[in-house]
Amino acid sequence: xxxxxxxxxxxxxxxxxxxxxxxxxxxxxxxxxxxxxxxxxxxxxxxxxxxxxxxxxxxxxxxxxxxxxxxxxxxxxxxxxxxxxxxxxxxxxxxxxxxxxxxxxxxxxxxxxxxxxxxxxxxxxxxxxxxxxxxxxxxxxxxxxxxxxxxxxxxxxxxxxxxxxxxxxxxxxxxxxxxxxxxxxxxxxxxxxxxxxxxxxxxxxxxxxxxxxxxxxxxxxxxxxxxxx
Numbered sequence: 001x002x003x004x005x006x007x008x009x010x011x012x013x014x015x016x017x018x019x020x021x022x023x024x025x026x027x028x029x030x031x032x033x034x035x036x037x038x039x040x041x042x043x044x045x046x047x048x049x050x051x052x053x054x055x056x057x058x059x060x061x062x063x064x065x066x067x068x069x070x071x072x073x074x075x076x077x078x079x080x081x082x083x084x085x086x087x088x089x090x091x092x093x094x095x096x097x098x099x100x101x102x103x104x105x106x107x108x109x110x111x112x113x114x115x116x117x118x119x120x121x122x123x124x125x126x127x128x129x130x131x132x133x134x135x136x137x138x139x140x141x142x143x144x145x146x147x148x149x150x151x152x153x154x155x156x157x158x159x160x161x162x163x164x165x166x167x168x169x170x171x172x173x174x175x176x177x178x179x180x181x182x183x184x185x186x187x188x189x190x191x192x193x194x195x196x197x198x199x200x201x202x203x204x205x206x207x208x209x210x211x212x213x214x215x216x217x218x219x220x221x222x223x224x225x226x227x228x229x
Contacts, residue, residue, distance in 0.1 A: 052125020
C-alpha cells in the first residue's frame with residue numbers, strides 16, 4: 001500500500017496553526033499521562049482541551065472528504081481495525097505520516113471556533129511529532145513518557161484502553177493481531193520519543209513521587225508559560 005504526505009495540506013496547517021501562540025500540544029505514547037496532565041493544565045490556565053484521539057476515532061470520520069484520501073481509505077474499509085493490523089510496520093508508519101496533515105486540516109477548521117480564541121491544549125493524536133513540528137512550533141509541543149511500562153501493561157489496564165483487546169479478539173487470528181498491535185504500539189512510543197528529541201521538542205517523564213501538579217509546573221516551564229498566567 002502506498003500513502004503519500006500531502007505537503008499542500010501541511011503548508012496550510014502551518015499557515016493556520018503556526019500563528020497560534022497559545023496552542024499547546026502534548027504528545028507521547030499510550031499511558032504517558034497526556035490526558036491527566038491536560039486536565040491539570042486546563043484548570044490552571046482556564047483553557048479548553050481538544051482531544052485529538054477522540055476526534056480521529058470519532059467526529060472526523062464523518063468529515064473525511066476527497067481532500068483526505070488516506071483517512072477515507074481507512075474509514076471506509078470494511079474492517080478498519082483489521083485493515084490497519086494487516087499492514088507491515090513500514091506501511092503503518094507511512095499511513096500515520098500521511099494521515100497527520102489530513103487531521104491537521106480538520107483541526108485548523110475546528111479551531112476557528114471562538115471557543116478556542118484564548119488558546120487550546122491539544123491532547124495526543126500524533127505518532128510522528130517531527131512532521132507535526134513542521135506545522136506547530138516545537139517550543140509549543142511537549143513529549144511525555146511513561147517509564148517502566150510495557151505496551152501490554154498499558155493496554156491490559158481497566159477502562160476504555162482495556163477494551164482494545166476485546167475488539168481485537170473479534171478479528172480473524174486474534175492472538176496474531178494482538179501481538180501486531182502491541183508491536184506497533186511499542187514502536188509508536190519509541191518513534192514519538194526519538195522524533196521529539198531530534199526535532200527539539202522537550203521530553204519529560206513523571207517520577208513516581210511527583211504529583212500531577214508538580215509535573216504540570218515542569219511542563220509549563222518547558223512551554224514558557226508563566227506561573228501567573
